[in-house]
Amino acid sequence: MSARSVQLGGVMRGLSMALALGVAAPAVAGARELEPRVLPKKGVAASQRRDVQVSRVVIKFHEGTHVRLRGSSLSVDVAERSEQERSKLSALRLDDARLSSDLEIVHKAVSRESRAGRLARLFTADERTLTANKATAELRGGREMADLNLYMEVPLAEGTTASDMAKLVAELDALPSVETAYAEPLAEPAAVSLPQLVTSVLGAVDLAPTTPQFQGEQGYLQAAPLGVDALYAWTVAGGNGSGVKIVDVEGAWRTTHEDLPTFFHTGGTQFADIGWRNHGTAVVGEMVGVQNGYGVTGIAHGAQIGHEAIGAQSVASAITNAANAVGAGGVVLIELHRLGPANSTPCTCNTPQCDYIAMEYWQAEYDAISLASINGVTVVEAAGNGSSNLDDAAYGGVFNRNTRDSGAILVGASSSAGRVPMCWTNYGSRVDVHAWGEVVTSTGYGDRFNPGDENQYYTSVFSGTSSASPIVTASVASIQGALKANGRYPLSPLAIRDLLVSTGTAQAADAKQIGPRPDLRRALGKLNLRPALAPVSLQSAHND
Structure with a gap:
């Protein structure tokens, strides 16, 4: 089977799935460019409450940089970069020298912070799974999606506030290769006026009364x-x-x-x-x-x-x-x-x-x-x-x-x-x-x-x-x-x-x-x- 046949077969399978799910038909490679992704605004962290407790600093690098965490260090996989991505990075005035410098600054900034843990990937799913999810979504939707592999996290010590991280976040967010950086508040269950908890012995033998019908x-x-x-x-x-x-x-x-x-x-x-x-x-x-x-x-x-x-x-x-x-x-x-x-x-x-x-x-x-x-x-x-x-x-x-x-x-x-x-x-x-x-x-x-x-x-x-x-x-x-x-x-x-x-x-x-x-x-x-x-x-x- 020719390469063109394989490509068209994949497109038709994508089209069938798109029709089944009621989503936009996929774009044939080369036929049209993806709709650009809306970028987050820089400096959003400045509006954050200073006293809110935060659990991690989130860092997202720009699309096309192909920043990856290898061991405990950030690196760039240049071989994966497409011509379109190179063009986008050029428009952002980002070259490999600038990117390398930014990654070094990230490591130094994080290492200086006493409340910070080691850099880690924000998403635990396998890199290949996230890459496949992005490709499938772009095929179905016809618009650029985020590469979730570009998200990193800096775990923070318990009790850390946004104020404690303000300097680090500002430094990271200012880097040309960073799309966004912010301190993430703790998540809580979205319940109101929870009933008072009833004391019990967990793991006790079931008393086996008949449960009523509610x-x-x-x-x-x-x-x-x-x-x-x-x-x-x-x-x-x-x-x-x-x-x-x-x-x-x-x-x-x-x-x-x-x-x-x-x-x-x-x-x-x-x-x-x-x-x-x-x-x-x-x-x-x-x-x-x-x-x-x-x-x-x-x-x-x-x-x-x-x-x-x-x-x-x-x-x-x-x-x-x-x-x-x-x-x-x-x-x-x-x-x-x-x-x-x-x-x-x-x-x-x-x-x-x-x-x-x-x-x-x-x-x-x-x-x-x-x-x-x-x-x-x-x-x-x-x-x-x-x-x-x-x-x-x-x-x-x-x-x-x-x-x-x-x-x-x-x-x-x-x-x-x-x-x-x-x-x-x-x-x-x-x-x-x-x-x-x-x-x-x-x-x-x-x-x-x-x-x-x-x-x-x-x-x-x-x-x-x-x-x-x-x-x-x-x-x-x-x-x-x-x-x-x-x-x-x-x-x-x-x-x-x-x-x-x-x-x-x-x-x-x-x-x-x-x-x-x-x-x-x-x-x-x-x-x-x-x-x-x-x-x-x-x-x-x-x-x-």
């Missing part, structure tokens, strides 16, 4: 406008999410909980903390709680569930690993938020989380999400609980779709019954949809049921964009599962985002835009996916 308390399963109408979705073949993979990105989970299925993927290192563990357990219960006649029933209880923990890796790395685990047609949920820059939006409630915002504000997370989205993975992201207007000028337009769009579904939070934005939810034009941000019944915590064993903890007060985002994630899995069961291709991330918005139940009239609440009956109907089963009631669904 499905009747899961109002978010009900028909619109109260819920997303999961009960209807279950009457459609595949509407329980069967055949779809979901991976949750956060800190910890009780994977042995009686009402959770076996996890197909268990990536990363978990935090040994019951607060993180209860949070992850509650999130997963909303999505895949087993339909077994007791406890709760997840919206997408037929889906496969996995986790990617952030205990020993960056959030951006965890997102990429999660996306690789679910593959095209799968769903990644980001259950985290961080303290962002000060802004002009008043914060009158949930004050401990004022100004916490969505993860894609930070460039590494944005690039990881963008790559996953273009490659057919739907990313659902908590908007955060910071009472902030994401259209505020403080964010430099990064939440403006006309400036950049990661492709993720950003989720706000509303009151359970009224669809009124919660006083603490983030909002704005970038927030796509909303779901219950209060009184969510799920697994974990033990405030609703606690016989003394963490494997039987249940809650009825889970809240935050953390409780809203799993509802949306499971709704995505429900739709993709129904498509798959009916012999159809999954929707692209942008297509399913548009579907949820166009078929959802409008939020209550309010100046805070949080988008509609998903309505699975209308969404499935728009796709001409009809019931294959008799309708079920809220009380009887668990017995079917």
Whole structure:
């Protein structure tokens, strides 16, 4: 077979996949240039709060430099550089001598910092995997994507603040070969007013009482406008999410909980903390709680569930690993938020989380999400609980779709019954949809049921964009599962985002835009996916 035949064969396979996923057709090599990537602004770190605790300094080198970490040293693989890349570097007035000088400065600057650890790759995935992901995304999307291998990190000692790193970050960010450098704040679960933890002896023998049936308390399963109408979705073949993979990105989970299925993927290192563990357990219960006649029933209880923990890796790395685990047609949920820059939006409630915002504000997370989205993975992201207007000028337009769009579904939070934005939810034009941000019944915590064993903890007060985002994630899995069961291709991330918005139940009239609440009956109907089963009631669904 000729080289041209091989090339055209690859293009046609890419075209078939693009059509299946509803993404842009790939560009034939040489036919047109890729749409340029939007570069982050220099000096963004200057707007960061000085007292915020930071866990690492992130460094991203310019595309085309081919900077790589070999052992403990940064080096450049010149042989990998294309003519287009050489041209771009020339436009930036970057030659190999300048690049070599910059790398030496990076090493010296980091070595002078007493709070800094050794340079490391920010993303833990294999270099070849990241390179392949980039190539596939550019073929599908027709636009330049970030080379995640160009991201490095400098781990920092516990208790380090942005002020401590200001000089180092400024020095690194000023280097011509560095695209961006910033100190990364600690990530936290996007939950509000967590229930008081109940003391228990972990690892104790199960007391084996009969667990009550809580499905009747899961109002978010009900028909619109109260819920997303999961009960209807279950009457459609595949509407329980069967055949779809979901991976949750956060800190910890009780994977042995009686009402959770076996996890197909268990990536990363978990935090040994019951607060993180209860949070992850509650999130997963909303999505895949087993339909077994007791406890709760997840919206997408037929889906496969996995986790990617952030205990020993960056959030951006965890997102990429999660996306690789679910593959095209799968769903990644980001259950985290961080303290962002000060802004002009008043914060009158949930004050401990004022100004916490969505993860894609930070460039590494944005690039990881963008790559996953273009490659057919739907990313659902908590908007955060910071009472902030994401259209505020403080964010430099990064939440403006006309400036950049990661492709993720950003989720706000509303009151359970009224669809009124919660006083603490983030909002704005970038927030796509909303779901219950209060009184969510799920697994974990033990405030609703606690016989003394963490494997039987249940809650009825889970809240935050953390409780809203799993509802949306499971709704995505429900739709993709129904498509798959009916012999159809999954929707692209942008297509399913548009579907949820166009078929959802409008939020209550309010100046805070949080988008509609998903309505699975209308969404499935728009796709001409009809019931294959008799309708079920809220009380009887668990017995079917």
